[in-house]
Amino acid sequence: MISGRRFIVNDLRRAQSRWKTFMQPGAPVNTFSPGKPGFSPFEFTTPADFDIIWAMIGVSKLLCGLVTPQDAQRYGRHSSRLPAGLLQFSADKKPIVVWNMTRACNLKCVHCYASASCAADRDEMSTAEAMKMIDDLAAFGVPTLLFSGGEPFLRKDLFELGEYAASKKIRTVISSNGTLIDSPTAKMIKNSGFSYVGVSLDGLRETNDRFRGADGAYDMAMAGIGCCLAEGIRVGLRFTINRSNYEEVPHVFDVMSHNSIPRVCFYHLVYSGRGSELFGESLPLPESRKTVEYIFSRTREIFASGKSVEVLTVDNHADGVLLYLKMLAEDPRRAGEIMTLLKYNGGNNSGIAIACVDWRGFVHADQFWRHKSFGNVRQRPFGDIWTDLSDPLLAGLKNRKGLLKGRCRICKYLDICNGNFRVRAEAVFGDTWAPDPACYLTDEEIGLTGEKLSQPGSGNEIFDFNWSK
Numbered sequence: 001m002i003s004g005r006r007f008i009v010n011d012l013r014r015a016q017s018r019w020k021t022f023m024q025p026g027a028p029v030n031t032f033s034p035g036k037p038g039f040s041p042f043e044f045t046t047p048a049d050f051d052i053i054w055a056m057i058g059v060s061k062l063l064c065g066l067v068t069p070q071d072a073q074r075y076g077r078h079s080s081r082l083p084a085g086l087l088q089f090s091a092d093k094k095p096i097v098v099w100n101m102t103r104a105c106n107l108k109c110v111h112c113y114a115s116a117s118c119a120a121d122r123d124e125m126s127t128a129e130a131m132k133m134i135d136d137l138a139a140f141g142v143p144t145l146l147f148s149g150g151e152p153f154l155r156k157d158l159f160e161l162g163e164y165a166a167s168k169k170i171r172t173v174i175s176s177n178g179t180l181i182d183s184p185t186a187k188m189i190k191n192s193g194f195s196y197v198g199v200s201l202d203g204l205r206e207t208n209d210r211f212r213g214a215d216g217a218y219d220m221a222m223a224g225i226g227c228c229l230a231e232g233i234r235v236g237l238r239f240t241i242n243r244s245n246y247e248e249v250p251h252v253f254d255v256m257s258h259n260s261i262p263r264v265c266f267y268h269l270v271y272s273g274r275g276s277e278l279f280g281e282s283l284p285l286p287e288s289r290k291t292v293e294y295i296f297s298r299t300r301e302i303f304a305s306g307k308s309v310e311v312l313t314v315d316n317h318a319d320g321v322l323l324y325l326k327m328l329a330e331d332p333r334r335a336g337e338i339m340t341l342l343k344y345n346g347g348n349n350s351g352i353a354i355a356c357v358d359w360r361g362f363v364h365a366d367q368f369w370r371h372k373s374f375g376n377v378r379q380r381p382f383g384d385i386w387t388d389l390s391d392p393l394l395a396g397l398k399n400r401k402g403l404l405k406g407r408c409r410i411c412k413y414l415d416i417c418n419g420n421f422r423v424r425a426e427a428v429f430g431d432t433w434a435p436d437p438a439c440y441l442t443d444e445e446i447g448l449t450g451e452k453l454s455q456p457g458s459g460n461e462i463f464d465f466n467w468s469k
């Protein structure tokens, strides 16, 4: 078991010291080498290896004291200078772009936000059009391009486009189901300059294959991960938490340990579109909170044992508040640092520092706002679309605090959460600016008491939802 402050002060010193070395300007890159003698499954890698998306809470970084505000300040908090591991703390908030490059997929996942069908869309962007888009992204200063799908390995020009983006100084990463990665493919991933591959896994073998809609998907994904690791490619798991799989979260850590997987992102479910069936799959709020608390404590146990692993939770900024509150009770000085870092991050960044382009070139606020586009990169450069505030949704997302309603409006942690996922609010309440129904924090924790509750339109009563369930 972890013993609070003693754990923080003593057992993390070695890990912090190694991390600081890597955080220095000019630190070496790509030293990750699983084949190296003495390699530990949970060794640190260099900053350049980390995949950072703005919806993520870096549990291991924040909870285990690996990053301080000074680390980001050292680079002026400028996205063109920050290492990838610190990009989420930039001040200029150049957007990371998720490109759903194809609709085609070899699986049929229950929670797929792309609603991918097996076949490619006949109107998908061509290689030449994609290169033009990459030119525009580079001109706008986009730091990272995430190739997603569908299943990106079904597009034959994946490696050509990855190499092209890397030549434009854009960091490139892949999000995949992992089932199509064999040894030659892994070599091509490496040679094309991709710095990270995130592989989706939604439970142990039986659960995963049911979710993925294909027998053998688990084994194929694990084989794909093995091929990546053998090539020295940074790889991590992507696990979407829901009612059917949350009890398998502990086993995900075991799978990581047994397979030398250095990173995991636990995704909260994001339901979008009014009447979304996915809402029924979401975890009840108490279980959601308990699962996040478990992730926190398991991460600390790993670090306390002298190992390290990168653990992130994604798509619920209530996790950042919870992490801050836990640290406040143990170590107020570190809690203050965490608050500063969370403020640098700014909470939900849909429409701000994260963007999505779909396979037909339409630009969205993030990968879940697929039912709303602000323009098409075939017609206008990405930067023009992203900075055009004539669309009320894009303008509202970029500056939303005054538009929010209910508990999010008067929450005392609005600066570090930014109202969480607006697309979830829209799905449940039909109102983009309603509270996020996935927030599991209590009224007391967010300061929703007494006088504030009596302000007109500020309480939960105007939304038919019980946040204590």
Ligand code: SF4
Binding pocket: 317, 318, 321, 407, 408, 409, 411, 412, 413, 414, 417, 418, 419, 420, 435, 436, 439, 440, 441, 446
């Ligand atoms: S009440 Fe809203 S703004 Fe506050 S933590 Fe919850 S989701 Fe975020």
